[in-house]
Amino acid sequence: MAAFAFPPAHQAYLLQARQMQALSFSxxxxxxxxxxxxxxxxxxxxxxxxxxxxxxxxxxxxxWTRIMVALFAVGVITGTILSFExxxxxxxxxxxxxxxxxxxxxxxxxxxFIEAIFIGIYVYGWGRLSPRMHxxxxxxxxxxxxxxxxxVIAVNGWMNHPSGFRLVGGKTVDVHPVAAxxxxxxxxxxxxxxxxxxxMVTGFLLAGAYAxxxxxxxxxxxxxxxxxxxxxxxxxxxxxxxxxGDWAARDVATTQPIKLAAIxxxxxxxxxxxxxxxxxxxxxxxxxxxxxxxxLSLLAFHNPNATVQGLNxxxxxxRPPVNVVRxxxxxxxxxxxxxxxxxxxFLFVRWRHKRLPDSVWFYRALVFAGPLxxxxxxxGWVTTEVxxxxxIVYHVMLTNQAVTGASxxxxxxxxLALVYLAVxxxxxxxxxxxxxxxxxxxxxSPSQAAG
Amino acid sequence: xxxxxxxxxxxxxxxxxxxxxAGADFGGGFWALTAGxxxxxxxxxxxxxxxxxxxxxxxxxxxxxxxxxxxxxxPVAFGSIASTLSVALIIAGFGIIVRGAAYAxxxxxxxTAETRVVDTASGLSSVLAPFALGAAIGGxxxxxxxxxxxxxxLVTSWLNPVGTLIGALAVATCAYLAAVYLAADAARREExxxxxxxxxxxxxxxxxxxxIALGGVVVxxxxxxxxxxxxxxxxxxxxxxxxxxxxxCALGLVWAGRFEAAQYTAAVAVGAIIAGWALAQQPxxxxxxxxxxxxxxxxxxxxxxxxxxxxxxxxxxxxxxxFRLTLAGRLGHTDDAAATPAPVAAVLSASTPGLLVRVAxxxxxxxxxxxxxxxxxxxxxxxxxxxxxxxxxxxxAATPAELAQTSASRENHAE
Numbered sequence: 043m044a045a046f047a048f049p050p051a052h053q054a055y056l057l058q059a060r061q062m063q064a065l066s067f068s069x070x071x072x073x074x075x076x077x078x079x080x081x082x083x084x085x086x087x088x089x090x091x092x093x094x095x096x097x098x099x100x101x102x103x104x105x106w107t108r109i110m111v112a113l114f115a116v117g118v119i120t121g122t123i124l125s126f127e128x129x130x131x132x133x134x135x136x137x138x139x140x141x142x143x144x145x146x147x148x149x150x151x152x153x154x155f156i157e158a159i160f161i162g163i164y165v166y167g168w169g170r171l172s173p174r175m176h177x178x179x180x181x182x183x184x185x186x187x188x189x190x191x192x193x194v195i196a197v198n199g200w201m202n203h204p205s206g207f208r209l210v211g212g213k214t215v216d217v218h219p220v221a222a223x224x225x226x227x228x229x230x231x232x233x234x235x236x237x238x239x240x241x242m243v244t245g246f247l248l249a250g251a252y253a254x255x256x257x258x259x260x261x262x263x264x265x266x267x268x269x270x271x272x273x274x275x276x277x278x279x280x281x282x283x284x285x286x287g288d289w290a291a292r293d294v295a296t297t298q299p300i301k302l303a304a305i306x307x308x309x310x311x312x313x314x315x316x317x318x319x320x321x322x323x324x325x326x327x328x329x330x331x332x333x334x335x336x337x338l339s340l341l342a343f344h345n346p347n348a349t350v351q352g353l354n355x356x357x358x359x360x361r362p363p364v365n366v367v368r369x370x371x372x373x374x375x376x377x378x379x380x381x382x383x384x385x386x387x388f389l390f391v392r393w394r395h396k397r398l399p400d401s402v403w404f405y406r407a408l409v410f411a412g413p414l415x416x417x418x419x420x421x422g423w424v425t426t427e428v429x430x431x432x433x434i435v436y437h438v439m440l441t442n443q444a445v446t447g448a449s450x451x452x453x454x455x456x457x458l459a460l461v462y463l464a465v466x467x468x469x470x471x472x473x474x475x476x477x478x479x480x481x482x483x484x485x486x487s488p489s490q491a492a493g
Numbered sequence: 494x495x496x497x498x499x500x501x502x503x504x505x506x507x508x509x510x511x512x513x514x515a516g517a518d519f520g521g522g523f524w525a526l527t528a529g530x531x532x533x534x535x536x537x538x539x540x541x542x543x544x545x546x547x548x549x550x551x552x553x554x555x556x557x558x559x560x561x562x563x564x565x566x567x568p569v570a571f572g573s574i575a576s577t578l579s580v581a582l583i584i585a586g587f588g589i590i591v592r593g594a595a596y597a598x599x600x601x602x603x604x605t606a607e608t609r610v611v612d613t614a615s616g617l618s619s620v621l622a623p624f625a626l627g628a629a630i631g632g633x634x635x636x637x638x639x640x641x642x643x644x645x646x647l648v649t650s651w652l653n654p655v656g657t658l659i660g661a662l663a664v665a666t667c668a669y670l671a672a673v674y675l676a677a678d679a680a681r682r683e684e685x686x687x688x689x690x691x692x693x694x695x696x697x698x699x700x701x702x703x704x705i706a707l708g709g710v711v712v713x714x715x716x717x718x719x720x721x722x723x724x725x726x727x728x729x730x731x732x733x734x735x736x737x738x739x740x741x742c743a744l745g746l747v748w749a750g751r752f753e754a755a756q757y758t759a760a761v762a763v764g765a766i767i768a769g770w771a772l773a774q775q776p777x778x779x780x781x782x783x784x785x786x787x788x789x790x791x792x793x794x795x796x797x798x799x800x801x802x803x804x805x806x807x808x809x810x811x812x813x814x815x816f817r818l819t820l821a822g823r824l825g826h827t828d829d830a831a832a833t834p835a836p837v838a839a840v841l842s843a844s845t846p847g848l849l850v851r852v853a854x855x856x857x858x859x860x861x862x863x864x865x866x867x868x869x870x871x872x873x874x875x876x877x878x879x880x881x882x883x884x885x886x887x888x889x890a891a892t893p894a895e896l897a898q899t900s901a902s903r904e905n906h907a908e
Contacts, residue, residue, distance in 0.1 A: 047569050048642040090894050099894070112597040118550050119593030125560050126586045129575020133642050136564050137572025141789030144565025145796050151554065151561045152804035158550035159811045163818060166547040171818075182811070217790040219565075227870065234877060266897035274893040278884045281857065285864040285880065289873065344866070392891055393850060448579045448643035461587055465594045472601030 045212035046439060047137035051447025055455075059131045059445050062455040064427070066123050068420050069462050073117035075419065077157070078191055078240030080110045081183040083248070083272055088177050101481060102268055104168055106248075108476050111165045116469055118158070123458070131451075135434050135444035138214065142207045145219040146197040153190035156182050188237075195236055199229025202426070203297050204435050228297055231290040232426075238279045238286060239422065242381060243415045245276025250412035251477070253405040264481060270398060273408070276415075277385035283378060288341070294429075295342035298436065299351035300360070301429035304367040306338055307331075311352040315339045320372065323364040326354070362431040370424035377418035384411055496798070497788035500566035501771075503801050504559050509767045511555035513670060513760040516663070518549045519619040520671025522592060523664070524694060526616025535605060538612050540687060541671075542599060544678050547819050549596060551812060553589075565797050567787040569640060570778050574629075577638045577645035581629040581656075588622030591615065620664055627663030631656030634770055635717035636780050654716040658709045665705055666763060669698035673743070673759055677752035681820070692747060695755075699744045706740075706766075723773025732769030736762045849890035856883035 053059065084106045091099035125147070128136050136144075160182040167176050200206075206222025207214040252269035255261070295302045302308075308315055309326030315338040321331020336346035343350070353361050384407055391399045399405075434441040494502070521541040528534035528541075564571040575582060595615035602608040628651040632638055635655040638645050650656075672695035679687035713721040723729045739762035746755035778787045788794060856879040864876030 047572060051642040108600060112600060115550065115593050115597035118553060119590045122553070122557060122589055122593075123586050125557055126575070126582055128564065129560075129571055130579045130582060133572035133576035136575070137569045137642075140564040140568025140571060141566070141793040144561060144568065144789075145793065145800060148558075148561040148565050148797055149800050149804070151557045152800070152808060154557060155551065155554045155804070155808045156811060158554050159808070159815045162547040162551055162815050167818070215790065217793050219793050219796045230873070230877075234880075263897060267894060270893035270897045274888060274891045274896075278887045278891075282860070282880050282884055285861050285876065289864050289876075292868070344868075389887075389891065392896060396896075398896060446576045446579065446643055448576055448647055450580070450647070454579075454583050457583075457587065461590055465590065468594055468598045472598050475601035475603070 044209055044438070046134050046209075046443060047212055048134045050443055051134070051445065053442070053445045053447060053451070055451040056442050056445050058451045058455050060441065062451065062458060063127055063131055064424075065455070065459060065462065066120065066127055067423065067427075069466070070117065070120040070124055071419060071423060072243060072416050073113055073120060074191065075240040075243040076110065076113045077117055078187045078237060079244035079275070080106065080113070080248075081161075081180060081187060083244065083275060084110060085177065085180045085184060087271060088180065092173055092177060098264055098267060102264065105476070105479075105481075107165055107168065109473065111161065112469065112472055112476070114157075114161055116465060119465075120462075121154070130448075130454075131446055132434065132444040133446050135439065138209075138212070138439065139207075139435060141214055141217050142204075142219055142222050143197045143200050146193040146200075146223045150190050150193035153186040153193065156186040157190065160186070191236060191240070192233060193223075195233045196223040196226065196229050198426075199223075199226050199232050201434065202232075202430055202436050203228035204438050209438065228293060231286060231293050234286050235283070235290050235422070238283045239415075239419050241279035242276050242283065243412070243419055245272040245274075245279065246381065246408070246415045247412035249273035249276060250409050253408035256405050257402065257409070266398065273388060274392075276381075276411075277388050280378070280381045280385040281389075284382060287375070287378065292342060294426075295350075298429070300353065300356055301362065301367070301426075302342065303351060303353045304362045304364045304429055305371045305425060306350075307364055307368050308338070308350055308352045310354045311349060313339070313349045314347050315342075315350040317341065323368055328368075360432060362429050367425055367429045370421040370428065374418045374421040374425060377414045377421070381411055381415060381418070384408065495785070496791070496794050497566075497785050499798050500562050500788075500794060500801070501784060503798075504562045504566075505767055505771050507555050507559040507562065509764040511552070511559060512663075512666070512763050512767070514552035515549070515555060516623060516667040516763075517670040517674050518545045518552055519592075519623045519664075520667035520669065520698075521545045521675065522612075522616045522619025523668045524671060524675070524691075525612045526619065530609075535608075536687070537690070538608070540679070540684075541675065542612075544675060544819075546596060546599075548815060551815060553593075562797060562801065566789050566794060567778065567784075568789060570782060570787040572642065573640045573644065573779055573782075574633060574638050576641075576643040577647065577650050578629045578632050579643065580647050581625045581632065581651040585622045585625035585629070588618040588620075588625060591618035592622065619667075623663040623667050624660035625651075626660075628652065628656035628660035630663075630770075631659035633779070634659065634720050634774065636719065636777075638779050640779055640782050654712045655720075658705065658712045662702060662705045662709060665698055665702035669695060669702050670759055670763070672698055673747060673752055673755050676747070677756055678820075680750070680752055688750075688752075692750065692752075695747045695752075696744065699740075699747060699759075703740060703744070720770070720773055724769055727773055728775070729769035729771075729773030732765045732772055736765035736769060739765060849886050853883050853887040853890055856880070856886065 084103050087099050087103040087106065090096070091103060128147075160179055163171075163179045164176065164183060167179055171179065200222055203226055204222070205226060206218045208216045249269050249272045252265050255265050256269065291302070291305075294305070306315070307318060307321070307323035307328040309323075314336045316333040316335050317337035318328040318331035318333050321328040323329075339348040339350055340346045342348065353364065384404075387404065388399060391397065430436055432440050432442065434444045521544070525538040525541045528537040560571075563574075592615050595611050595618070599608065599611050599615075602611055631653070632645075632651040632655075635653065637650040637653065637656075672691050676688055676691035676695055679685075679691055710721070710725075713724070724733050739758050743755045743758035743762060746752070746758055776783045776785065778784045789797075860876045860879040860883060862876070863872045863879065867873070867876070
């Protein structure tokens, strides 16, 4: 067993520590989506206003700005908690490898700076800066959203596919942080996959809110615009996610075969492996599922006769919890397929009939698309993070070697869960409040349709 | 100064900026908490909120900066500190959560009672967070954080005489800085009653902070003798003297109503005491761990130094812009003064939607071919590029803004 910065510590509540990390992450990651996508969507709307002088776009951009600032504030604090937990929960991980991956977070910190500074300028600059200056002040928010997620994903890519160091007597030597983070081929698919997910989650949630309005009879030009813009973006991202997801799965197949075996519930190494839909993994194989012959080999290696490595190639204590990973993966793919279907219907109607869909069922589906996209997002992260288990740094450090020796994890976990529940209620309350602020009809001219 | 000291200097500068900037935001929360009821209290609370709302996020990021620099450049020290001081850090974290959430929630409040609830929660957390962070620093300064995974005592490492002292000093300093800034702000806006009230608060908090600091000398002598010695007789002595002089000077400037100068002098006092702590303690980082021993390998130190310098070159001008706009009142209380741009006919000329649709479809097919069928890296680059072109051309072709207008005629049908 390799040595690390600190000797192994006893921790009776490793599972609770992992759950606390997962909770913090699940709360933060949907907010990241809004940080990635909402500034760009708002800037598009503001650009429409600058081009047309139509006050409707200005009103829309301003109202979405309020949502952005509320969600950014919550994202700031949930992100802070995540950075605290790097040391609170996994001190041996940070103490041993901070010199390798830390640079990514340091650069991310500067992206975060730029984001916070220009959100301050953009939000409070409405009506106080010239329209052009105001629009320009939004651009650094979009750019720093990209660089920030780039850095965080680079660290995650490194944890999944570590390189750029050697471990000698518990110390990292020959450390090349730049090569470790950015010379890593593994993270490009992760970055693109997450980036598209950000647009899907933001777009479907925003559009879903106006779909609720449509079902309740609020369907003026304002609501139609507010639905059409995010829905178009989400639909295009949902379609693009297909090839990117397939690429990600094939990269996993070659770099992390055991993760793939867990995703597919493949107990033993098989030539011409079957793909199973649904079902449950028991005793080394998937039961009650629908088997499609040779499809797994075909998808993973483009060859129906390819051999796919099974879970039996590693000892049981080096395997991730198969059903968690498998169910999460199937949930993500299932929801992604449904969202892709919604996207295709929307784009087909738009292209063929040059209008928004008419069917009430489309809008009913759209109401659920937003929350489902969040479920898919979290399922995707569960797939990659739980699928990496029991490793925190793949094939280098086990999660139980990284964990803190401090007591009281269940207490902090419970307290954090309560505080986050309160914050979630507060956010739901404030978003409802913001949505209920009446729109001044004078702000929706010209060519205002009945609303 | 050696290369292995450089990131620590960056982290200490970050800590100083966090104290004088974000600390003042915490202090504002303290004054909102103690503003009392009635219209006068409400005025103070609104004033505090408006002067802090645009800048608190940027100020808060200094904490993230300090954390990331320390865990990159001194990972073993960071792991030891974070695990032993976990209780103090969790308490600070909860304080930060509540206060940040309060900023988000305040925009939704519609009655004084609701605002009051939010401000009270924000105020309590604004006392809790600086106390816990100060106490954690007290734990490090009094050498109660040994190297190792939670190797120190989880409670007494920070809840001890020095930790309590620095925690209390942090709360008083935050309140003092906030009152000075708010008085300066109110004076600029010629809000004379608010200027008077913040001046009184600044004097009170400044005297309190001074008293705690004076009493602290006794506590340090008894509970953290190496630090006491380093500050009074060692390398930290000049910084301590500078801090005392600047502190007295700042109080005098507040008394004289020269708040702008007082702001900077008070910041010097805070910066000097942080520098004094560092000078008194070096070269020791943690017990039995010098800064040189704690430092990351050479390449990491170079990378983090370059990253921080490059980042600073971008961040400082941006911060200057933000503060210039807020201080000039352009992001504060002024009225809506936007010029309406000249209307342009349409968002996008609808000249080539057919072509765009075809380009988008072609790009999607190309990306499928190069991303799914091929495995080579160059093929993936083409596939990803085609996918991005698909999204952009698809969006341009779909012209959602115009779609919403053309769908107008169908709306009766839809209902």
